[in-house]
Amino acid sequence: MSNTIKITIDGVAVETTRGKTIFEAARENGIFIPTLCNVDNVKPKGSCRICSVYISGRLMTACTTQVEDGMEIENDTAKLNDMRKAIVELLFVEGNHFCPGCERSGSCELQALGYRFLMMVPRFSFLFQTRDIEATNPKLMKDNNRCIMCKRCIRGIKDEDGKSFFAFARRGHKVVINLDRKQAAKLTDDLARQAMEICPVGALILKGKGFDVPIGRRKYDTKPIGSDVEAKGGNC
Amino acid sequence: MRKITIEPVTRVEGHGKVTIMQDDKGNITQTRLHIVEFRGFERFIQGRPYWEAAVVVQRLCGICPVSHHLAAAKAMDVVVGAGAGDGLTPTGEKMRRLMHYGQIFQSHVLHFFHLASPDLLFGIDADPAIRNVLGLAVTPEFTDIAVQAVMMRKYGQEIIKATAGKKIHGTGAIPGGINKHLTQEEKEQFLNGPDPMNIDKMIEWAHAGLDLLKGFHKANRAIIDDFAFHESSHLSLVRKDGALDLYHGVLRAVDTNGNRILDDVDYQDYLTYIDEEVRSWSYMKFPYLRSIGKKDGWYRVGPLARMNTCDFIDSPLAQKEFELFRAYTGGKVNNHTMHQHWARLIEILHSAEEMKRLLNDPDLYSGELTTSGARQSEGVGLIEAPRGTLFHHYRVGEDDLIEMANLIVSTTNNNEPMNVAVNKVAVAQMTGQREITEPMMNAVEVAIRAYDPCLSCATHALGRMPLEVTIVDQDNNVIDRKLR
Numbered sequence: 129m130s131n132t133i134k135i136t137i138d139g140v141a142v143e144t145t146r147g148k149t150i151f152e153a154a155r156e157n158g159i160f161i162p163t164l165c166n167v168d169n170v171k172p173k174g175s176c177r178i179c180s181v182y183i184s185g186r187l188m189t190a191c192t193t194q195v196e197d198g199m200e201i202e203n204d205t206a207k208l209n210d211m212r213k214a215i216v217e218l219l220f221v222e223g224n225h226f227c228p229g230c231e232r233s234g235s236c237e238l239q240a241l242g243y244r245f246l247m248m249v250p251r252f253s254f255l256f257q258t259r260d261i262e263a264t265n266p267k268l269m270k271d272n273n274r275c276i277m278c279k280r281c282i283r284g285i286k287d288e289d290g291k292s293f294f295a296f297a298r299r300g301h302k303v304v305i306n307l308d309r310k311q312a313a314k315l316t317d318d319l320a321r322q323a324m325e326i327c328p329v330g331a332l333i334l335k336g337k338g339f340d341v342p343i344g345r346r347k348y349d350t351k352p353i354g355s356d357v358e359a360k361g362g363n364c
Numbered sequence: 365m366r367k368i369t370i371e372p373v374t375r376v377e378g379h380g381k382v383t384i385m386q387d388d389k390g391n392i393t394q395t396r397l398h399i400v401e402f403r404g405f406e407r408f409i410q411g412r413p414y415w416e417a418a419v420v421v422q423r424l425c426g427i428c429p430v431s432h433h434l435a436a437a438k439a440m441d442v443v444v445g446a447g448a449g450d451g452l453t454p455t456g457e458k459m460r461r462l463m464h465y466g467q468i469f470q471s472h473v474l475h476f477f478h479l480a481s482p483d484l485l486f487g488i489d490a491d492p493a494i495r496n497v498l499g500l501a502v503t504p505e506f507t508d509i510a511v512q513a514v515m516m517r518k519y520g521q522e523i524i525k526a527t528a529g530k531k532i533h534g535t536g537a538i539p540g541g542i543n544k545h546l547t548q549e550e551k552e553q554f555l556n557g558p559d560p561m562n563i564d565k566m567i568e569w570a571h572a573g574l575d576l577l578k579g580f581h582k583a584n585r586a587i588i589d590d591f592a593f594h595e596s597s598h599l600s601l602v603r604k605d606g607a608l609d610l611y612h613g614v615l616r617a618v619d620t621n622g623n624r625i626l627d628d629v630d631y632q633d634y635l636t637y638i639d640e641e642v643r644s645w646s647y648m649k650f651p652y653l654r655s656i657g658k659k660d661g662w663y664r665v666g667p668l669a670r671m672n673t674c675d676f677i678d679s680p681l682a683q684k685e686f687e688l689f690r691a692y693t694g695g696k697v698n699n700h701t702m703h704q705h706w707a708r709l710i711e712i713l714h715s716a717e718e719m720k721r722l723l724n725d726p727d728l729y730s731g732e733l734t735t736s737g738a739r740q741s742e743g744v745g746l747i748e749a750p751r752g753t754l755f756h757h758y759r760v761g762e763d764d765l766i767e768m769a770n771l772i773v774s775t776t777n778n779n780e781p782m783n784v785a786v787n788k789v790a791v792a793q794m795t796g797q798r799e800i801t802e803p804m805m806n807a808v809e810v811a812i813r814a815y816d817p818c819l820s821c822a823t824h825a826l827g828r829m830p831l832e833v834t835i836v837d838q839d840n841n842v843i844d845r846k847l848r
């Protein structure tokens with residue numbers, strides 16, 4: 129059986145290989161599917177749902193679903209994009225995201241998706257939850273106002289034994305993700321930097337070095353989210 | 365007894381309200397200027413990491429955010445052990461200076477050309493529909509001035525963008541330095557850009573602005589010399605050697621006779637010398653010099669104050685104008701409130717000269733951006749903002765979060781002087797007058813606006829301050845109310 133298979137995304141036929149996720153297949157063909165909880169080199173979890181696509185009328189997450197020969201995928205449709213926009217909007221009203229004072233502004237995936245989906249006015253009411261900042265660690269600060277619970281840090285930042293540096297604390301709607309107290313002592317400078325980088329928003333911030341990337345050189349200043357994928361174009 | 369209220373309803377910069385009390389004989393018994401603004405930011409920033417302060421706190425103003433950006437960054441320089449003001453790398457300090465002089469330039473231009481010059485050129489009792497920058501643009505003899513105003517402001521804003529990353533609310537200054545260099549293309553653009561967007565044109569126009577004011581002054585001595593004249597002390601930063609320096613220096617204050625009542629003071633110790641009084645009727649505090657006391661210890665800040673405190677200006681064209689300015693009062697302290705405008709124009713010229721000097725400095729284009737040393741728990745940052753001395757003071761915990769913030773903004777420093785100026789005008793214009801005319805209300809506004817308080821910009825840009833005038837008798841019965 130050949131590994132090369134054919135699928136369609138929004139009616140466009142593309143080739144890909146078995147074993148890939150829909151997200152990966154789309155990306156290698158120059159088609160952008162937004163993601164938030166998904167990050168390269170970390171096993172996908174499918175928790176944020178922003179990558180949802182329709183397959184034969186069923187909503188599936190593109191980051192976890194593997195391609196199959198002949199699959200017909202709906203991606204860039206008004207309906208899906210409005211649902212994705214709603215997810216972004218809900219994340220904005222749930223947390224306290226004050227972009228003007230956040231050093232990830234300009235390189236924040238959530239903000240970039242807000243721009244991509246033309247989020248202009250609040251559709252949902254703000255929750256204005258009181259959230260705290262965990263700043264006792266000398267290397268890394270955790271700002272719960274900005275955390276979107278994507279768990280990328282939990283899944284991606286681990287020690288040699290595979291034990292995570294981040295863990296859930298508290299329960300129910302009060303649940304937060306914190307730097308594990310026992311693990312914290314082992315956090316190297318390099319791991320702290322990786323943690324800041326893996327976080328899609330400004331919830332994990334390296335201490336003492338804020339705003340050192342000037343406006344104009346931030347990740348999305350000149351290349352809006354998705355534009356790098358789309359610039360590659362299809363290879364079909 | 366009647367109470368007259370002039371209330372400008374403004375937007376972002378807070379709002380002010382003037383009440384003037386008259387007794388039955390028509391004597392002014394009391395005047396008060398109420399301003400509601402600012403204090404919230406001292407609370408918002410608590411619990412935030414220290415490196416956010418320079419980015420967050422500047423949001424309290426849309427006209428001179430750079431001043432807050434830099435004052436906060438200067439305070440945080442101290443916190444990261446980079447020292448106060450002069451401890452930065454040459455690149456760090458010079459980029460910030462360029463940002464600041466670009467800001468002074470654009471803000472002063474906005475104030476003088478857009479907001480104040482229509483009052484002078486058309487007269488303060490002219491029809492508000494024409495007494496604004498658009499009025500200048502459509503009046504053939506003033507069209508050039510309106511165009512210059514727009515282009516000069518743009519030049520200053522482009523400088524800000526090149527140094528801070530954005531024209532408004534940038535991120536350039538970070539604790540211990542700056543986050544970027546200037547590029548050679550930018551240098552070429554600013555120094556030799558196509559007419560009129562180059563520094564020599566800016567210097568030429570700054571001069572023309574001064575000539576405009578001096579010509580007006582010659583023809584209208586009474587307005588410029590007598591209007592809202594009052595004696596006071598004056599305070600500002602000056603460079604160690606006494607030169608005008610808007611970015612960094614030591615605190616100096618002179619009293620109305622020119623005696624130095626504060627000199628060579630390291631502003632890290634400002635609390636030893638300055639206190640703030642709370643008065644029940646105003647949200648804005650009243651700062652005063654401790655050594656003199658609450659009653660007489662108040663002072664003015666801003667361009668006029670700076671001309672009174674400094675010994676010289678370290679740029680040749682502005683120095684010449686400074687000499688003329690000082691000669692006008694025979695070297696004595698200048699208390700002519702409307703000379704704020706004259707002083708402001710001298711600073712516009714100085715800023716243009718400074719920008720030119722800095723743009724030619726190689727340190728802007730290469731060199732270390734930041735520095736740091738032993739971490740401190742507290743830092744004070746002062747800067748001469750367009751409107752006067754601005755104080756930022758922060759205490760930072762071991763966890764790097766801000767525990768305490770205290771800001772004394774320029775407008776707060778000028779709180780008492782503005783109250784005094786309003787009183788002078790009210791007494792002069794309204795004593796014995798039962799009818800509150802438009803020109804009289806304008807006169808009160810002009811007196812306030814000479815100090816360029818934050819509220820003026822938001823209210824005057826389109827020539828007409830939204831007003832509610834209420835006259836009440838001593839039992840608070842409304843006799844008359846006018847809205848416009």
Ligand code: SF4
Pocket residue numbers: 274275276277278279280281282305326327328329331332
């Ligand atoms: S800290 Fe960042 S990476 Fe971790 S869960 Fe929150 S948003 Fe995701």
Ligand code: FES
Pocket residue numbers: 162163164165166173174175176177178179180189190191192
């Ligand atoms: S990116 Fe697929 S569910 Fe979050």
